[in-house]
Amino acid sequence: MSKxxxxxxxxxxxxxxxxxxxxxxxxRKGMRKQAKFVRxxxxxxxxxxxxxxxxxxxxxxLIDKSxxxxxxEDLLTVRLDVDKARKLAxxxxxxxxxxxxxxPYSIGYSSGTSGSRGMHFVSEKEQAGWAGFMxxxxxxxxxxxxxxxxxxxxxxSNTFESVGSNRIEFKFYDLMKPxxxxxxxxxxxxxxxxxxxxxxxxxxxxxxxxxxxxxLVSAAEVLDDIDRTYIEAHFGQIVHQFYxxxxxxxxxxxxxxxxxxxxxxxxxxKQWVDKEKGWYHPIISDFKRKTQPIIRYRLNDILVxxxxxxxxxxxxxxxxxxxxRQDDIFLLEKKSGDGFEQVIPDFIRRAVMQMHPxxxxxxxxxxxxxxxxxxxxxxxxxxxxxxGFEQVWEKMKTIQPSISLTKYSFKPSTTKLRRIRRDFxxxxx
Ligand SMILES: [Zn+2]
Numbered sequence: 001m002s003k004x005x006x007x008x009x010x011x012x013x014x015x016x017x018x019x020x021x022x023x024x025x026x027x028r029k030g031m032r033k034q035a036k037f038v039r040x041x042x043x044x045x046x047x048x049x050x051x052x053x054x055x056x057x058x059x060x061x062l063i064d065k066s067x068x069x070x071x072x073e074d075l076l077t078v079r080l081d082v083d084k085a086r087k088l089a090x091x092x093x094x095x096x097x098x099x100x101x102x103x104p105y106s107i108g109y110s111s112g113t114s115g116s117r118g119m120h121f122v123s124e125k126e127q128a129g130w131a132g133f134m135x136x137x138x139x140x141x142x143x144x145x146x147x148x149x150x151x152x153x154x155x156x157s158n159t160f161e162s163v164g165s166n167r168i169e170f171k172f173y174d175l176m177k178p179x180x181x182x183x184x185x186x187x188x189x190x191x192x193x194x195x196x197x198x199x200x201x202x203x204x205x206x207x208x209x210x211x212x213x214x215x216l217v218s219a220a221e222v223l224d225d226i227d228r229t230y231i232e233a234h235f236g237q238i239v240h241q242f243y244x245x246x247x248x249x250x251x252x253x254x255x256x257x258x259x260x261x262x263x264x265x266x267x268x269x270k271q272w273v274d275k276e277k278g279w280y281h282p283i284i285s286d287f288k289r290k291t292q293p294i295i296r297y298r299l300n301d302i303l304v305x306x307x308x309x310x311x312x313x314x315x316x317x318x319x320x321x322x323x324x325r326q327d328d329i330f331l332l333e334k335k336s337g338d339g340f341e342q343v344i345p346d347f348i349r350r351a352v353m354q355m356h357p358x359x360x361x362x363x364x365x366x367x368x369x370x371x372x373x374x375x376x377x378x379x380x381x382x383x384x385x386x387x388g389f390e391q392v393w394e395k396m397k398t399i400q401p402s403i404s405l406t407k408y409s410f411k412p413s414t415t416k417l418r419r420i421r422r423d424f425x426x427x428x429x
Contacts, residue, residue, distance in 0.1 A: 015136070017264070017315040027267050030287035031057050038293045041077035045295065058269065060296045062283060065118060068297070076121060076292055080105060086119065105291060108246070118246040121292045129288065130249070133265065135168070137252040138193065138217060138242070150186055150213075152196030154220070154414050175414050179203055187211060195219050195242065199410070199417035202227045202361075205234035217242055222322050224419050225349070226361065243322055245301070247294045248286045251319060258306070260316040268317070270305075271298060278305035279323060279344075300326040302344075328420050330366045332398035340369070341398045345420040354388030356381045363410055366422040370401045375408040 017023050035054040038045045049060050068075060073082040080102055088100040089107045100107045104124045122130070139147060145167065152173045171189045173182045173196075183204060186194065194201075195217040204211060216235060218228075219242040231239050241259055243251040248266055251259040261268050265288045270280035279302050286294045302323040310318045323345055330343040352362050352374060361377040376384075386403060393400050410417055 016313065019315050023263050023315055026264055027287070030265075031267060031285060034285075034287040034293070034295070035060075037290070038077060038295060042075055042293060044071040044074035045293065057285065057295070058267070062296050062298050064298045065300075068294075069118065072119060077290060078105070078121075078123075080121065082119070085121070089119065120246050122289075123291045126288070126290060133249065133288075134242070137249075137262075138195070138215075138240075146192075148190065148192050150189060150191040150194045150196075152182065152186075152194070152200050154197075175200070175412070179412060183207065183209060183211075193217065197221045197412065197417065198223045198227045198231070198239070199412040201231045201239065203412050205231045208234065211235075215240060219244065221417050222324055226353075226359075226419075230360070245299065247297055247299065248284055248289065250282065250284065250299075254310060254312040254314055256310060256312050258310040258312065258318045259322075260310065260314055260318050263316045266294075269296075273302055278307070278320070279303070280305065281326075302326065302329075324418075324420065327422050327425075328418065330372070330420075330422055331369060331426055332393070332396065332401060333369050335397045335399055340426065341396050343392060343396060343398070347392050347396075348420050351388030351392050352376075355384050355386070361408065361410075362419060363408065364420045366401075366424070368424055369426070370399075372401050372403045373406050374403060375406055375410075377408045379408065 032054060035049075035057045039049060039054065040046075048063070052060060073080070076082075085100075085102055085107045088102070089109045092100040092107075093109060105121050106124075106127060108120045108122070109118070138149075146169075147167065148169045148171065150171045150173065152175060154175050171185075171191065173185060175182070175197075179200070182200070186204075187210070191211075191213050193215045194211070194213045197220045198218040199221060201216060201218060213235075216231065216237060217240040218231075223239065223241055228239055238253075238257040240253040240257065241251075242249070243259060249262050250266070250268070251261045253259050266284050266286040269283040269285075271283055273279040273281060281298055282301065282303055283296055283298050284294060285296055302325070304320040304323055306318040306320045328345045330345075330348060331340040332343055333339075334341050348364050352364050353359060355374070355376065358378065358381060359376055363375040365373045365375075367373055372389075384405065389403060390400070
């Protein structure tokens with residue numbers, strides 16, 4: 001049964017869309033059906049949408065992670081004991097046995113960095129359909145050829161194992177294990193496709209791995225330009241990307257390496273951060289997810305729209321980059337004394353790269369409004385320049401924070417790599 005729905009979804013996921021009309025037709029039909037189903041089965045959404053017709057789904061009130069977690073039990077379209085599920089998921093994490101289930105529902109925990117951890121419930125049918133979708137986006141060959149796909153993950157998922165067959169085989173590598181060990185197994189397994197966090201792909205490039213695969217896919221962390229450069233140079237191929245969060249599969253790359261939004265499974269609206277520059281928070285409405293519906297859900301990530309259409313001709317909207325999350329934005333005191341200025345990761349990235357021409361890796365952490373910590377590789381670089389930063393502060397009219405250099409400490413592991421991040425909370429405005 002589940003194999004069938006995987007295949008079904010694979011064949012019915014077109015690789016390209018000809019026009020915006022075609023996509024919008026799919027979305028309108030999908031959302032109308034979804035709104036009706038969700039209103040009927042989710043007590044939370046029924047309350048949340050009170051007084052608003054299904055046809056006006058594009059104006060339903062927003063939700064976000066905290067609203068979802070506060071109302072989780074009611075938000076689901078099936079009645080499950082969320083407390084019990086939480087205990088099961090906790091135990092699974094500890095024992096590294098990742099198959100906690102309540103009936104046909106798998107339970108997942110997302111690693112939240114900002115305190116609140118997300119929890120998600122997926123039915124067997126959704127899992128199989130989702131796997132088919134991912135295969136359609138990830139495989140660049142027929143589903144009937146042989147594929148051996150390696151996944152380097154923080155948590156195993158029975159999603160992938162459920163679609164394993166004699167033609168498509170999944171190999172799973174647990175990031176709890178030492179990297180040398182993971183590397184060795186990857187080499188032995190003779191993979192066709194390798195999917196993993198960019199920090200691990202970068203590690204493989206740094207150790208000059210002799211690995212040869214048809215396709216490399218970065219997932220689970222934002223792919224920083226510095227890592228992309230090293231990975232692509234070493235392996236001599238494009239690094240593809242799956243951009244997803246616990247809330248859904250948001251985008252994947254085409255053959256040119258451009259990220260296209262997965263508009264055939266979700267509507268992605270924009271909450272502008274800066275319209276002129278094309279920066280926005282995506283508001284996602286997934287019309288395929290049934291167990292835990294995600295409708296008008298505002299993500300903390302900031303995306304950058306593409307100015308030009310992609311050469312591949314796909315009508316799905318593309319994005320230039322994933323800028324990062326709201327808490328990757330630095331906050332600096334305005335000279336005018338009138339609160340704080342937001343400095344986006346891209347400015348920080350450029351300033352760091354100007355510190356020295358030989359930088360191979362970095363982390364920039366804002367510790368407090370007055371304090372930035374920079375970690376650089378290789379160690380012992382001399383004649384470090386802070387000019388790039390000084391230009392930013394001057395342009396943004398902010399008070400100069402102190403910048404200190406500390407030892408580079410990140411090692412690819414179960415901790416996510418965030419090259420630029422802010423370590424304190426501040427409510428602005
Ligand atoms: Zn494209």
